[in-house]
Structures are given as structure tokens and as C-alpha cells.
Amino acid sequence: MLSELLQHPTLDSLLWRGDARPSAMRPGVASGFPELDAELPGGGWPVGSLSEILPATAGIGELRLLMPALAQLTKQGLTIAWIAPPHQPYAPALAAAGIDLARVLIVRCSRTQDALWATEQALRARACGAVLAWLQPLRFSAARRLQLAAQEGSALALLFRPPEAAAEASPAPLRLKIASCVGVPSIDIFKRRGRPAAGPLRLPSLAIRHALDRSPPASPVPRPARQHDHA
Amino acid sequence: MLRRQRAGLKAMGEIVAIAVAPTPTAAAWLARAGVEKHIAPSRLESALARLPVALLEEDAKAIEALGNIGVRTIGELIALPRAGMARRFGQRLSDELDKALGIRPDPRPWYQTPASFSSRIELPTAVDASEQLLFAARRLVLQLCGYLAGRSAGVARFTFELLHEGGEPSHCVVGLVAPAADAEHFMRLSRERLQRIVLPRPVIGMALAAEAIEPLPKLSSSLFPDGVPGGMQSAGEWQKLVEQLRARLGKEAVSGLALCAEHRPEYASLGIEPGTAANPVAQFGARPLWLLAQPLALQEKQGLPHYRGALELIKGPERIESGWWDGGDVKRDYFHARNPDGALLWIYRERQLDGRWQLHGLFA
Incomplete structure (x- = not known):
């Protein structure tokens, strides 16, 4: 009886159910990885809300993960702002990933304070489709400010932080770690809206295939049992 | 409209008296006399009658001669026989009166804006903190934008000159990606630039100059908004973002x-x-x-x-x-x-x- 009532279409959109992903939120930007979209609230990278990406080490696939979504945004004429990137974003690889280079804006900042300010301005600007920022250290109050700025705009707000930051509290509604497991990148969404994720998600399609690659093939591999890293 | 003009002029730092009358000459007389009223055509003559003749654009001798024959107000002047007045005080006085009363046509030349903008104001006290310059900067920026609006033009670059007591003035250039004429945006950029400069000595005056005045492309050229999000509309937004970031971080940073x-x-x-x-x-x-x-x-x-x-x-x-x-x-x-x-x-x-x-x- 109750379950029938709960499935009523009007009620369904009003109720927040602990066991389901919230369906009434703003649809996200498709990540280009269907397995990942299925796990992300809103069916993609969330717009107008802060997301944290914590790669275990640089070069693990943290940018490749975003390329399909960023390429799609630049095709819509939206700008991708890179705030205080740790290295040079490399044009040949970006162009190969389908990104319109005319929509790339790189902002170099020598001080964290300037980088925070620039991130906030970019998030508020309607011209930006995505803001990628490398901010360290990042205090909770500063992250909170960015979350508010993100809510005012409609850009993907992506913060890159070191893996140690997972232990810190953060106002970002979506936080994920990227690790590599025998050559296959795996995504651990350790904070999201709605029900917690079941466990790390292996994304074989994110790995670059090489002729000489000796890593295991992209056959379905059983998910490893979730290890307790709830804070 | 009157209220907006008054507010705009006040923001630019002008002291104004505004009068509205059916003829320009009458309006000028009323404003000069400090009668800030709206005069309807039917009440024009009675409104003017009370004004002193000293308001006329005549030399002091003619005004004195009028006083000598007992004419002190415009009303008394209107009452004089017109032919005798023209003979004794010249045709010009008679014409001015006719223009004020609307009997003669009163064509005015169109206002021509100058080719480049510059304006300066003296600060009431010497200022040594750059935040205090923002108030003066706002006045100058509003004057600039008024000027630009009059020409349907924009500027891609303007320069603040800070005048110091007994020393070379220092300059602060604000650059844009493309010409614009948006006062709020100009102020945001100016704020970032001015807050960052170090004043070598107190500032006693401030000037704003803009030389390369460029016509602005017409806005809203299409009837329907662009279907693509971030099309035309966000191009301007995008420029604003670049300008704002550059104002604080420097040109090379972006x-x-x-x-x-x-x-x-x-x-x-x-x-x-x-x-x-x-x-x-x-x-x-x-x-x-x-x-x-x-x-x-x-x-x-x-x-x-x-x-x-x-x-x-x-x-x-x-x-x-x-x-x-x-x-x-x-x-x-x-x-x-x-x-x-x-x-x-x-x-x-x-x-x-x-x-x-x-x-x-x-x-x-």
C-alpha cells in the first residue's frame, strides 16, 4: 500500500527517499562514461555545485575523465576556465580530445588568495561552462564561498585536491577519488547526494589502450569488496 | 525623466537648477532665477512677469537704463510699447522677449560632443589611501559613460591621472578586451586597479581621460535570443570576465x-x-x-x-x-x-x- 502510494508520480517528485538518487535536481552534464553517469546524482557532472576530484597521483586519468564533458561544453560555445593549473594544459592533446581551443581560458595565479578570487569570479560568470581549479591549501570557509558562487552560476565547478584532502570536511556535495588498480582507473565516489555509492567503480574505458599494453584486458572484472573508508 | 537627470547630474558632481517651460529662453531665465518649476504654456506670461530684468542676456548698461525708467521685472518690460522699446534699447531685447514668450521661433544648434573625453576633479582633502579614491573615480566614470552614451560609442582603454601636491602625476590605465560603455563594469575594473596601486604621496585631484573612442556595435540586432546557450549573449560576459581577471592579476596571467x-x-x-x-x-x-x-x-x-x-x-x-x-x-x-x-x-x-x-x- 505504502509503496504504491510512494510511486504516485506527483509524490515521487516531492519526496526525498533515502534509498534513491534524488531525481528532481538539475540534470548534470553527461560525463561520456555511461557507468559513471549512472552513479552521479543528476546523471552527469553536477552543474551549479562544487565537485572535488582527488587523484591518488598526478597523471592517473584525472583530466581524461573530464574530456568528453568539457568537449561537449566548448561545442556549445561555453568557456572552460583553468585556474592555477599545476602544469601546462597541452593544446595538441586537448584538440585531439575534441575541445574547441578558442574556448580555453588559462589563469595563472601565484598566490592561493588570487586563485580563490579568480575561481569565484569565473564561477559567477555566465560565460563559463566549467571551472577547473587547483587550490591548495583550501580552508572549509573558502570552499563554502566557492560552493555559494557555484550555486549562482551554472558551470561545472571542479576542484582538484591531493588525496590527503579526503580526510578533511568539505562543503562540496560530490567528492570522488581516482586510483589505479592494475592499470585500470577506478573511481571512488565517497560523498554524493542521496544514497552512498556501493563501492569504487572501475572504468576500463578511461584507460589509454596501447599496442604494447600488458595490463589486463577490459573484460568485466568483479568489483572489489568495499573497504571502509567512510570518514 | 527630470528626476533621473537630476540624480545623474548630482552623481557627476554638478550643482543644478532645472526649470521646464514652453520656450528655451523662458526655461533658462527661470532656472537662473532659481524657480525650479514646471510651467504650463497658459501660465507662461504670469510666471515670467515676476522675474527681475537682470536675468536678460543684455549688458549691464541696458539693464541699468531699464531700471532708470522704472522697469524692474519682466512683467513691466512686457507692458512697454514694443516699437518704442526696440528703438530705445535695440531690436535684440525685443527679440529675446518674443522668443521667451514664444512669439518668435527660437532655433538652437544641436549639442556636439567633443572628440575625446577628459575630465578632472579636485578632491576636497588630500587622500592617501587608494580606497578613498573610488568615490571620485565613480564620478569620473559616470561622466565618461554619459559622454559615451551621447555618442553611442565605447572605449577599450581609459586612464586615471592622480594629481599629487608638488610632484609628477601618477597614472593608472584600465584596459578592456573590446570597447564598452558600461559604468558598473568600468567601476569594477577601476576598483581592482585603484586598490592595488601604491600612492607615492597624497592625492589632491583626479582626472580621467579616454582618447580612442570607438563606435559600439549595435546591441540586440536579432529579435530572438540566440538558441545556443552562450552564443552572442555570453560573448560579452566572457570579455567582462577576462577584463576583470586581468585587472587584478595582470595581463599575462590570463x-x-x-x-x-x-x-x-x-x-x-x-x-x-x-x-x-x-x-x-x-x-x-x-x-x-x-x-x-x-x-x-x-x-x-x-x-x-x-x-x-x-x-x-x-x-x-x-x-x-x-x-x-x-x-x-x-x-x-x-x-x-x-x-x-x-x-x-x-x-x-x-x-x-x-x-x-x-x-x-x-x-x-
């Missing part, structure tokens, strides 16, 4: 990215003016998303390069030999490599010197 058909990896990606990149057709092999600004020399142990652990070469070599003609000679074998953490690296071995391994990029 750049775009372009591809260059060049084999040497470090020259294939260029920082350029934002938004000017064309998408070229250059083809490259697999390239990393991050390029290190300077290649990082890797340690070599037992014949294998190390970067946080021994590297496993998984693809390569891709031989790149180029640049012998300009001295930036490059002879390298590039490999894709993976370290124990799972990071994919782009490394190369120098073929010229001692064959050192270098880290050049990350397949992030």
Missing part, C-alpha cells in the same frame, strides 16, 4: 591556448590572447594533457628510468628530430611509461648528450 603545427612538443602549444584560437588541422601522435614547463630529469636505476618507482615502458619510441635550423635542436625518443602508482607518463631519452631520461608530460 591567456588562451592555441595549437601550432610544430614537431617539437614544447612549441606545439602556445599561450595566446584569449578567444583568438582557430582550430587547426595539425596531426600529432598521442599527446599528454599536461606538459611540464621544464622537462624533469629522471633517475636511472638498472637501466630503467625511475619516477616514484621504476617505470614500465608501454609504448614507443616515437622519434622526434627537429629544429636544427633555429638552434633549438631536438633529437629525442619519446615513450609512454607507467609508474607503480598507475600514473601514465610521457618521457623521452635524449639522443644527443648522455642519453638521460626526462619526464615531459602526464597523461592526466
Whole structure:
């Protein structure tokens, strides 16, 4: 009886159910990885809300993960702002990933304070489709400010932080770690809206295939049992 | 409209008296007399009758002569026989009166705006904190925007000149990506620039100059908004963002990215003016998303390069030999490599010197 009532279409959109992903939120930007979209609230990278990406080490696939979504945004004429990137974003690889280079804006900042300010301005600007920022250290109050700025705009707000930051509290509604497991990148969404994720998600399609690659093939591999890293 | 004009003029720092009357001459008289009223055509003559003759655009002698014959107000002047007045005081006085009363037509030349803008104001007290300059800056910026609105034009660059007591003035240039005429935006940029300058000595006055006045493209040229989000509409937004970031971080801090058909990896990606990149057709092999600004020399142990652990070469070599003609000679074998953490690296071995391994990029 109750379950029938709960499935009523009007009620369904009003109720927040602990066991389901919230369906009434703003649809996200498709990540280009269907397995990942299925796990992300809103069916993609969330717009107008802060997301944290914590790669275990640089070069693990943290940018490749975003390329399909960023390429799609630049095709819509939206700008991708890179705030205080740790290295040079490399044009040949970006162009190969389908990104319109005319929509790339790189902002170099020598001080964290300037980088925070620039991130906030970019998030508020309607011209930006995505803001990628490398901010360290990042205090909770500063992250909170960015979350508010993100809510005012409609850009993907992506913060890159070191893996140690997972232990810190953060106002970002979506936080994920990227690790590599025998050559296959795996995504651990350790904070999201709605029900917690079941466990790390292996994304074989994110790995670059090489002729000489000796890593295991992209056959379905059983998910490893979730290890307790709830804070 | 009157209220808006009054507020606008006050913001620019002018003291005004505004009167509205059916004829320009009458309005000028009323304003000069401080009668800030709206006079209807039917009440024109009675309103003017009470004004003193001293308001007329006549020399002091004529006004005195009028006083000598007992004419002190405009009303008394109107009562005089017109033919006698013209004979005694000249045709001009009679004409001015007729223009004020609307009997004669009163054509006025159109207002012509000057070709470049400059304005200065004196500060009431010497200012030594740059935040206090913002108030004066706002007045100047509003004057500038009023001027630009009159010409349907914009500026891409304007300069504040700060006048110091007994010293050379200092300058503060505000640059934009494209001409604009938006006071709020100008103020935001000015604020970032002015808050950052160090004043060598107290400021006693401030001037604003803009020379390259350019016509603005017409806004709202299409009836329907662009279907594509971030089309025309966000182009302006985008420029504003670039300008705002540059105002605080400096011009070099904000750049775009372009591809260059060049084999040497470090020259294939260029920082350029934002938004000017064309998408070229250059083809490259697999390239990393991050390029290190300077290649990082890797340690070599037992014949294998190390970067946080021994590297496993998984693809390569891709031989790149180029640049012998300009001295930036490059002879390298590039490999894709993976370290124990799972990071994919782009490394190369120098073929010229001692064959050192270098880290050049990350397949992030």
C-alpha cells in the first residue's frame, strides 16, 4: 500500500527517499562514461555545485575523465576556465580530445588568495561552462564561498585536491577519488547526494589502450569488496 | 525623466537648477532665477512677469537704463510699447522677449560632443589611501559613460591621472578586451586597479581621460535570443570576465591556448590572447594533457628510468628530430611509461648528450 502510494508520480517528485538518487535536481552534464553517469546524482557532472576530484597521483586519468564533458561544453560555445593549473594544459592533446581551443581560458595565479578570487569570479560568470581549479591549501570557509558562487552560476565547478584532502570536511556535495588498480582507473565516489555509492567503480574505458599494453584486458572484472573508508 | 537627470547630474558632481517651460529662453531665465518649476504654456506670461530684468542676456548698461525708467521685472518690460522699446534699447531685447514668450521661433544648434573625453576633479582633502579614491573615480566614470552614451560609442582603454601636491602625476590605465560603455563594469575594473596601486604621496585631484573612442556595435540586432546557450549573449560576459581577471592579476596571467603545427612538443602549444584560437588541422601522435614547463630529469636505476618507482615502458619510441635550423635542436625518443602508482607518463631519452631520461608530460 505504502509503496504504491510512494510511486504516485506527483509524490515521487516531492519526496526525498533515502534509498534513491534524488531525481528532481538539475540534470548534470553527461560525463561520456555511461557507468559513471549512472552513479552521479543528476546523471552527469553536477552543474551549479562544487565537485572535488582527488587523484591518488598526478597523471592517473584525472583530466581524461573530464574530456568528453568539457568537449561537449566548448561545442556549445561555453568557456572552460583553468585556474592555477599545476602544469601546462597541452593544446595538441586537448584538440585531439575534441575541445574547441578558442574556448580555453588559462589563469595563472601565484598566490592561493588570487586563485580563490579568480575561481569565484569565473564561477559567477555566465560565460563559463566549467571551472577547473587547483587550490591548495583550501580552508572549509573558502570552499563554502566557492560552493555559494557555484550555486549562482551554472558551470561545472571542479576542484582538484591531493588525496590527503579526503580526510578533511568539505562543503562540496560530490567528492570522488581516482586510483589505479592494475592499470585500470577506478573511481571512488565517497560523498554524493542521496544514497552512498556501493563501492569504487572501475572504468576500463578511461584507460589509454596501447599496442604494447600488458595490463589486463577490459573484460568485466568483479568489483572489489568495499573497504571502509567512510570518514 | 527630470528626476533621473537630476540624480545623474548630482552623481557627476554638478550643482543644478532645472526649470521646464514652453520656450528655451523662458526655461533658462527661470532656472537662473532659481524657480525650479514646471510651467504650463497658459501660465507662461504670469510666471515670467515676476522675474527681475537682470536675468536678460543684455549688458549691464541696458539693464541699468531699464531700471532708470522704472522697469524692474519682466512683467513691466512686457507692458512697454514694443516699437518704442526696440528703438530705445535695440531690436535684440525685443527679440529675446518674443522668443521667451514664444512669439518668435527660437532655433538652437544641436549639442556636439567633443572628440575625446577628459575630465578632472579636485578632491576636497588630500587622500592617501587608494580606497578613498573610488568615490571620485565613480564620478569620473559616470561622466565618461554619459559622454559615451551621447555618442553611442565605447572605449577599450581609459586612464586615471592622480594629481599629487608638488610632484609628477601618477597614472593608472584600465584596459578592456573590446570597447564598452558600461559604468558598473568600468567601476569594477577601476576598483581592482585603484586598490592595488601604491600612492607615492597624497592625492589632491583626479582626472580621467579616454582618447580612442570607438563606435559600439549595435546591441540586440536579432529579435530572438540566440538558441545556443552562450552564443552572442555570453560573448560579452566572457570579455567582462577576462577584463576583470586581468585587472587584478595582470595581463599575462590570463591567456588562451592555441595549437601550432610544430614537431617539437614544447612549441606545439602556445599561450595566446584569449578567444583568438582557430582550430587547426595539425596531426600529432598521442599527446599528454599536461606538459611540464621544464622537462624533469629522471633517475636511472638498472637501466630503467625511475619516477616514484621504476617505470614500465608501454609504448614507443616515437622519434622526434627537429629544429636544427633555429638552434633549438631536438633529437629525442619519446615513450609512454607507467609508474607503480598507475600514473601514465610521457618521457623521452635524449639522443644527443648522455642519453638521460626526462619526464615531459602526464597523461592526466
